Amino acid sequence: MRPVLTAALVLGLLAPLVPLALWSVGRGWFYPALLPDFTLAPWEQVLSARSGVPAALAASAGIAAAAVALALVLGVPAGRALGLTRIRGRALIELALLAPALVPGLAVALGLHGIFLRLGLTGTAAGVVLAHLVPVLPYVVLVMAGVFAGFDPRLEDQARSLGASPLQVALHVTLPAIWPGLLAAAFFGFLVSWSQYILTLSIGSGRVVTLPLLLYAQASAGRSDLAGAVAMIGLLPGLAAMLVLHRGLTGRAPGAA
Amino acid sequence: MRALPPALLLAPALVVLAVLFGGGLVLTLAGSLGGWAPALAQARLPGAVLFSLWIAGASTALALALGCAAALLIRAGGRGTGLARALCQLVLTVPHAVGAVGLLYLVSQSGLLARGAAALGLIGGPADFPALTQDPLGLGIILHYTWKEAPFVALFALAALQGRGPGLEEAARSLGASPLRSFWHVTLPLLRPALLRAGAIAFAFAFGAWEVPQLLGGSRLLALPLLVWQRFTAADLAARPEALALAALTALISAGVAALLLRAAR
Numbered sequence: 001m002r003p004v005l006t007a008a009l010v011l012g013l014l015a016p017l018v019p020l021a022l023w024s025v026g027r028g029w030f031y032p033a034l035l036p037d038f039t040l041a042p043w044e045q046v047l048s049a050r051s052g053v054p055a056a057l058a059a060s061a062g063i064a065a066a067a068v069a070l071a072l073v074l075g076v077p078a079g080r081a082l083g084l085t086r087i088r089g090r091a092l093i094e095l096a097l098l099a100p101a102l103v104p105g106l107a108v109a110l111g112l113h114g115i116f117l118r119l120g121l122t123g124t125a126a127g128v129v130l131a132h133l134v135p136v137l138p139y140v141v142l143v144m145a146g147v148f149a150g151f152d153p154r155l156e157d158q159a160r161s162l163g164a165s166p167l168q169v170a171l172h173v174t175l176p177a178i179w180p181g182l183l184a185a186a187f188f189g190f191l192v193s194w195s196q197y198i199l200t201l202s203i204g205s206g207r208v209v210t211l212p213l214l215l216y217a218q219a220s221a222g223r224s225d226l227a228g229a230v231a232m233i234g235l236l237p238g239l240a241a242m243l244v245l246h247r248g249l250t251g252r253a254p255g256a257a
Numbered sequence: 258m259r260a261l262p263p264a265l266l267l268a269p270a271l272v273v274l275a276v277l278f279g280g281g282l283v284l285t286l287a288g289s290l291g292g293w294a295p296a297l298a299q300a301r302l303p304g305a306v307l308f309s310l311w312i313a314g315a316s317t318a319l320a321l322a323l324g325c326a327a328a329l330l331i332r333a334g335g336r337g338t339g340l341a342r343a344l345c346q347l348v349l350t351v352p353h354a355v356g357a358v359g360l361l362y363l364v365s366q367s368g369l370l371a372r373g374a375a376a377l378g379l380i381g382g383p384a385d386f387p388a389l390t391q392d393p394l395g396l397g398i399i400l401h402y403t404w405k406e407a408p409f410v411a412l413f414a415l416a417a418l419q420g421r422g423p424g425l426e427e428a429a430r431s432l433g434a435s436p437l438r439s440f441w442h443v444t445l446p447l448l449r450p451a452l453l454r455a456g457a458i459a460f461a462f463a464f465g466a467w468e469v470p471q472l473l474g475g476s477r478l479l480a481l482p483l484l485v486w487q488r489f490t491a492a493d494l495a496a497r498p499e500a501l502a503l504a505a506l507t508a509l510i511s512a513g514v515a516a517l518l519l520r521a522a523r
Binding site for chain 1: 261269270277282283285287350354368371489500507512516519
């Protein structure tokens with residue numbers, strides 16, 4: 001019974017990805033054919049500049065990288081304070097960090113839209129980056145709080161008492177200890193931005209075209225083959241995160257802080 | 258960094274969040290003034306609220322049940338469970354837009370499942386396959402959210418069970434409890450807080466997200482976020498306050514249900 005259930009679980013998890021993979025190497029795949037004729041034409045088209053995919057890929061990656069960089073600059077110190085020290089109002093702060101996951105982005109975005117319009121931020125990548133911070137920043141803070149909760153600050157005291165400068169302490173003691181967690185926060189923060197749809201559409205006014213927006217445009221234009229290829233590209237950062245984090249989290253010597 | 262007081266380390270992040278998130282919500286509320294009367298009189302509102310409650314409620318319940326079952330299956334170990342856990346992690350990273358398009362190509366009337374049914378001789382033409390997308394019950398939307406949120410629930414539950422051996426359950430079994438009783442009275446209470454927290458996040462997302470009902474929903478019954486967007490992008494600018502009132506209402510219901518679930522988790 002168990003192996004059957006496990007097989008069903010694996011199949012169910014993969015199921016929606018199978019037709020995307022098939023479409024990405026097929027063309028004119030008409031009902032009721034079970035499999036398409038194999039062709040790399042969708043990939044050739046997707047990789048050409050005319051398809052708009054390289055530009056959308058650059059927009060998605062650039063916006064996500066910028067949002068994560070900002071979130072790390074703001075979120076690592078905040079995560080340290082939250083993870084290492086007893087602060088008053090902690091429950092309230094944690095609730096404030098959870099709130100963006102419980103309130104639809106649309107309700108925030110429509111309010112921001114008016115003021116961003118006056119500031120000239122609608123329709124720009126910069127405006128979209130700021131909007132993406134709403135889900136990305138709390139995420140990074142909460143992950144870093146968890147990372148610092150497992151960090152022993154006495155290591156820093158010891159290094160200092162041995163004469164290390166603050167920069168040396170940060171680079172040689174703190175950073176190596178939090179590195180796997182920092183990497184995880186960066187990758188998953190990137191993915192949170194990478195997956196956004198309505199924040200991008202509303203603040204970007206349709207002029208900032210990221211990969212998910214392009215994917216929908218192709219799907220609704222009936223270009224299932226191109227949509228399949230774009231969807232495959234959309235899976236790459238998640239796959240990369242799993243590979244890198246698996247190594248980052250298990251490739252360390254046991255007992256390393 | 259250690260010399261700085263914690264409040265100073267926290268302040269930049271909290272200020273940015275207060276401005277962007279708090280500010281956005283306040284501006285939505287401010288802009289909704291004068292829009293509440295037309296919003297509440299909007300003929301499509303009751304249907305949209307009920308439809309969104311239905312898709313979010315049904316998909317969250319399914320995701321909790323299936324995610325919990327998947328977690329127990331993976332925890333028991335055995336062939337293929339490592340792969341299943343890795344795929345749960347992968348599905349967690351898949352953007353909703355990608356999953357929704359995949360589901361469309363899987364379950365639409367000319368999708369992969371319909372082709373499989375035709376190959377087996379179960380159906381003749383595409384119209385014989387049940388309509389699971391653009392359907393009045395939102396089954397495609399529910400399927401998508403279940404597929405996306407069940408792995409999230411499973412990983413959440415596995416994390417809650419981590420470090421706890423099967424000792425308690427084994428004790429219950431050795432005292433004569435059936436597997437079902439042991440699950441109901443031992444495992445489920447252990448999992449309850451994690452399940453309720455995961456459920457709160459899953460419900461809030463399914464209730465307020467736009468792209469999934471946009472692709473998989475029909476045009477007759479709109480999910481609430483789609484109604485908000487339709488009023489917001491109406492050519493008539495006078496509809497803006499109404500759109501903002503509807504957006505505030507969406508936030509209120511979503512956060513309200515999530516808050517109830519989180520309260521029950523404590």
